[in-house]
Amino acid sequence: MRKKMVAGNWKMYGNLLENKQLLAALVAELNGVREDVIVVCVPYVYLPSTQNELQNTTIAWGAQNVSQYEKGAYTGEISASMLSDFQCKYVIVGHSERRMLFGEDNDVVAEKYVAAQRAGITPILCVGETLEQREAKITEQVIEQQLMSVINVAGIESLSKAVIAYEPVWAIGTGKTASPEQAQEVHAFIRAGVAKQNLGVANQLIILYGGSVKANNAPQLFAMPDIDGGLIGGASLIASEFITICRASRH
Numbered sequence: 001m002r003k004k005m006v007a008g009n010w011k012m013y014g015n016l017l018e019n020k021q022l023l024a025a026l027v028a029e030l031n032g033v034r035e036d037v038i039v040v041c042v043p044y045v046y047l048p049s050t051q052n053e054l055q056n057t058t059i060a061w062g063a064q065n066v067s068q069y070e071k072g073a074y075t076g077e078i079s080a081s082m083l084s085d086f087q088c089k090y091v092i093v094g095h096s097e098r099r100m101l102f103g104e105d106n107d108v109v110a111e112k113y114v115a116a117q118r119a120g121i122t123p124i125l126c127v128g129e130t131l132e133q134r135e136a137k138i139t140e141q142v143i144e145q146q147l148m149s150v151i152n153v154a155g156i157e158s159l160s161k162a163v164i165a166y167e168p169v170w171a172i173g174t175g176k177t178a179s180p181e182q183a184q185e186v187h188a189f190i191r192a193g194v195a196k197q198n199l200g201v202a203n204q205l206i207i208l209y210g211g212s213v214k215a216n217n218a219p220q221l222f223a224m225p226d227i228d229g230g231l232i233g234g235a236s237l238i239a240s241e242f243i244t245i246c247r248a249s250r251h
């Protein structure tokens, strides 16, 4: 039986005071009451305060990006070992906003994935197609390419220390969620692709769905056999929504 996981991606929102209130609410409602994995991925600068609020709780924290380089003259970049200094357990790599707005291609994403694992951090690898690609019926090719560029570099076994998040770009922040059936179809495709190479890894692989997940649609999505939880954007900033979504991951 795979674990369920709900990860919040705060993106570039929040401030010290709001974060403190949000985290206090999550701790009050979720700490110690679940055996599933709950994570918040916060902006870099809030890692120390988040660590402070969440240490000694069952809620984990992570970052939203990481440099592919270990160290060097890379102004403005943050390395995986720096994230480790703040006990980050997870880092999102290849989010579509990074791919589209900051020019990260499949090769860079693969390097970031490797850099995270080298530092003992679990990458949450995001994959997903645009609306144009879906309409052109190349969703599976796009996802396969995104996955294979990582597997070719890091090996199939590396997925036993990773999480995949399927996030159709057309569903992110748009209020347009993939239907549970649409999402399940892609999740099953991903798992079957991994299973062809390593059945054991495929069976244990956590595959999250992301894209306009809210308290009211999470139960239907999380009930699908290959959807192991969610990567939540906007709704992760609202305590009551996020708590309800976390509770929905248990069924």
Ligand SMILES: O=C[C@H](O)COP(=O)(O)O
Binding pocket: 009, 095, 167, 171, 172, 173, 174, 175, 210, 211, 212, 213, 231, 232, 233, 234, 235
């Ligand atoms: O990482 C999270 C996704 O981009 C989903 O964002 P959203 O829940 O605001 O649509």
